Amino acid sequence: MTTIVWFRQDLRLTDNPALLAAAAAGPVIPVYLYTPSEDGAWPPGGASRWWLHQSLQRLDEDLRTAGSRLCLRVGQDSLALLLELARESGATAVTWNRRYEPERIARDRVLKQALKEAGLAATSHNASLLREPWEVASQTGGPMQVFTPFWRRSLALGDPAEPLPQARSLAAPSGWPAPTALEDLELLPRIEWTRGLQDAWQPGRRGALKQLETFLQNSFEGYSEQRNRPDLGATSRLSPHLHFGEIGPREVYQATRLHGLAHGHAQDWRQSQFITELGWREFAYHLLYHFPQTPEQPLRAKYAGFPWKTDAAALRAWQRGLTGYPIVDAGLRELWTTGWMHNRVRMITASFLVKDLLLPWNAGASWFWDTLVDADLASNTLGWQWAAGCGADAAPYFRIFNPILQGRKFDPEGHYVRHWVPELAQLPTEWLHEPWNASPATLQNAGVQLGATYPRPLVDHDAARQEALAALATLKD
DNA sequence: TTTTGAGTTGTTCGA
DNA sequence: GTCGAACAACTCAAA
Numbered sequence: 188m189t190t191i192v193w194f195r196q197d198l199r200l201t202d203n204p205a206l207l208a209a210a211a212a213g214p215v216i217p218v219y220l221y222t223p224s225e226d227g228a229w230p231p232g233g234a235s236r237w238w239l240h241q242s243l244q245r246l247d248e249d250l251r252t253a254g255s256r257l258c259l260r261v262g263q264d265s266l267a268l269l270l271e272l273a274r275e276s277g278a279t280a281v282t283w284n285r286r287y288e289p290e291r292i293a294r295d296r297v298l299k300q301a302l303k304e305a306g307l308a309a310t311s312h313n314a315s316l317l318r319e320p321w322e323v324a325s326q327t328g329g330p331m332q333v334f335t336p337f338w339r340r341s342l343a344l345g346d347p348a349e350p351l352p353q354a355r356s357l358a359a360p361s362g363w364p365a366p367t368a369l370e371d372l373e374l375l376p377r378i379e380w381t382r383g384l385q386d387a388w389q390p391g392r393r394g395a396l397k398q399l400e401t402f403l404q405n406s407f408e409g410y411s412e413q414r415n416r417p418d419l420g421a422t423s424r425l426s427p428h429l430h431f432g433e434i435g436p437r438e439v440y441q442a443t444r445l446h447g448l449a450h451g452h453a454q455d456w457r458q459s460q461f462i463t464e465l466g467w468r469e470f471a472y473h474l475l476y477h478f479p480q481t482p483e484q485p486l487r488a489k490y491a492g493f494p495w496k497t498d499a500a501a502l503r504a505w506q507r508g509l510t511g512y513p514i515v516d517a518g519l520r521e522l523w524t525t526g527w528m529h530n531r532v533r534m535i536t537a538s539f540l541v542k543d544l545l546l547p548w549n550a551g552a553s554w555f556w557d558t559l560v561d562a563d564l565a566s567n568t569l570g571w572q573w574a575a576g577c578g579a580d581a582a583p584y585f586r587i588f589n590p591i592l593q594g595r596k597f598d599p600e601g602h603y604v605r606h607w608v609p610e611l612a613q614l615p616t617e618w619l620h621e622p623w624n625a626s627p628a629t630l631q632n633a634g635v636q637l638g639a640t641y642p643r644p645l646v647d648h649d650a651a652r653q654e655a656l657a658a659l660a661t662l663k664d
Numbered sequence: 665t666t667t668t669g670a671g672t673t674g675t676t677c678g679a
Numbered sequence: 680g681t682c683g684a685a686c687a688a689c690t691c692a693a694a
Contacts, residue, residue, distance in 0.1 A: 325692065326692075333671060333692070335670085335671070336692055336693080415673075538674095573672085579690095580672075581671095582674080586686095587674075587675075588674070
């Protein structure tokens with residue numbers, strides 16, 4: 188039996204249940220279908236497309252090493268493309284690993300039925316989550332909305348399945364479908380702006396494994412404290428690799444277990460902050476699955492009436508890292524340049540957008556969606572709703588980040604700000620996170636002219652905080 | 665059914 | 680400078 192293996196967000200050969208099952212049954216035709224219109228309101232943004240281009244190239248190389256190749260197609264309709272590929276190749280089965288975006292779930296359900304009606308076997312698998320979103324439930328069978336009990340229940344189900352081995356060999360079909368060039372997917376921008384991405388990342392399986400190994404060796408031990416320091420590079424940076432499935436969470440889980448056992452953490456590696464972060468990824472998918480409206484609508488309905496402002500100039504200043512708050516600007520510039528932002532700084536910049544500027548969280552979510560290489564509908568939605576206070580397990584209304592204190596606390600030497608906001612690099616650390624409070628002589632010595640070489644603060648944080656508290660008070664039913 | 669305890673990531677104020 | 684309390688009320692999960 189020849190099987191079409193439909194790659195989606197599982198761009199790897201190892202721990203890939205769809206591929207393994209197909210390879211056991213006979214020849215396989217690996218395909219990737221680029222159909223952005225099927226992602227509804229959330230087609231991949233520019234940074235994600237760049238990553239996807241690189242990752243598909245790496246996947247094709249890996250498949251060729253295994254005696255196979257990746258067949259690409261572009262279109263509007265996955266079903267039509269799959270039926271056409273089946274006709275061309277004589278394949279009698281289609282298999283894939285599941286995606287969990289609401290739009291995709293609905294389409295996949297229809298598609299699977301249609302494939303079966305067309306006489307093709309159609310099966311799907313789980314490659315991207317430790318547990319299916321419906322496996323974890325409260326005692327009454329409903330969805331969980333608080334992280335800690337969710338994760339406790341998830342762990343109580345036992346360790347997730349071990350990762351699957353790579354298929355030993357991939358038999359080629361009697362004839363390959365007509366080739367489509369990767370360039371025809373037009374994933375790369377017409378204007379060359381991807382230098383910063385290229386310098387920061389190595390997309391693909393090999394880069395993912397290297398990243399994981401480096402992280403476990405160097406940063407796993409002090410992770411629970413150092414992960415909050417954007418100046419230290421102590422996070423795993425696995426998010427884009429996980430998003431595209433170049434490595435699976437089961438593999439990360441097992442590698443962490445092996446590392447933990449080898450380093451004397453026989454009991455407590457499961458409770459480690461790093462494993463808990465995998466738990467947050469699971470929780471994000473759980474929430475997206477059970478509350479499919481949340482990419483657009485606040486989970487807490489009363490927030491639909493929040494008096495957000497409209498201020499295109501302020502939004503643009505935030506997007507470009509020109510708010511006048513150094514830690515905020517550093518984060519947004521890191522994002523713009525590398526397609527990624529440190530998690531602590533994501534919280535700071537998000538809090539600034541929604542609480543200091545009173546701009547809608549959706550505007551921030553959209554910007555992140557366009558600029559992140561790890562843009563993931565589940566995680567992005569959870570993060571922004573958390574920051575805005577309208578999501579599950581949301582921050583209490585009075586938790587408003589002070590960008591000066593956050594900067595001092597988590598970038599104490601100022602290395603992070605100096606790197607991303609070089610026009611402030613000569614300022615003494617004392618004033619780095621609040622340049623407007625430095626004396627004229629200090630500013631002059633550092634070559635800083637507020638309002639000229641670096642913006643004055645867009646808003647006064649203390650006043651903005653009061654305004655946010657007042658706005659939140661209007662929500663009381 | 666009712667009750668109870670708890671809830672990723674913070675800041676400010678006053679003693 | 681340090682420390683603890685207050686900051687709303689709500690929702691969820693489990694007993």
